[in-house]
Amino acid sequence: MATNYQEALEKGWATPVAKDTFTFSEDGKPHFVAAKCTHCGTAVFPAVLRCPNCFKADMTHTPLAAGGELKSFTVVRQGSPDWKGDVPYIIVQVTTDDGVKVSTQLLGCTPEQAEIGMRVTTDIRPLFNDAEDRQVLGPVFIPA
Numbered sequence: 001m002a003t004n005y006q007e008a009l010e011k012g013w014a015t016p017v018a019k020d021t022f023t024f025s026e027d028g029k030p031h032f033v034a035a036k037c038t039h040c041g042t043a044v045f046p047a048v049l050r051c052p053n054c055f056k057a058d059m060t061h062t063p064l065a066a067g068g069e070l071k072s073f074t075v076v077r078q079g080s081p082d083w084k085g086d087v088p089y090i091i092v093q094v095t096t097d098d099g100v101k102v103s104t105q106l107l108g109c110t111p112e113q114a115e116i117g118m119r120v121t122t123d124i125r126p127l128f129n130d131a132e133d134r135q136v137l138g139p140v141f142i143p144a
């Protein structure tokens, strides 16, 4: 499925939710892109301009491991007035296999199936359509 999104991005049928949010490995697997401090090695997702650990502005972009472990989650049962997605939805905090904390949406399971400690993997999904009716793609986790 991710390969189709990669093609959609390349052909301009879709657009990423933000620049440098995710990339694809050669096998088509989506990877979230973090900012990594060249001074102290701290990695942060989403990317930031200044390191939250040493406060230096020497950040480079690095793809994160696709796999991770669900550390915490909450179920949102009523969206904000402008929310166009389904409810309920699940917001998770995941620690990737390279040790970076990432918060985003968990898709592909029900709130009852989500549990702390479960293995998840990165994916890309349409979040909404923009004014030009292109799919706006964002990073999510799905059960591994």
Ligand SMILES: [Zn+2]
Residues within 6 Å of the ligand: 037, 038, 039, 040, 041, 042, 051, 052, 053, 054, 055, 056
């Ligand atoms: Zn640093």
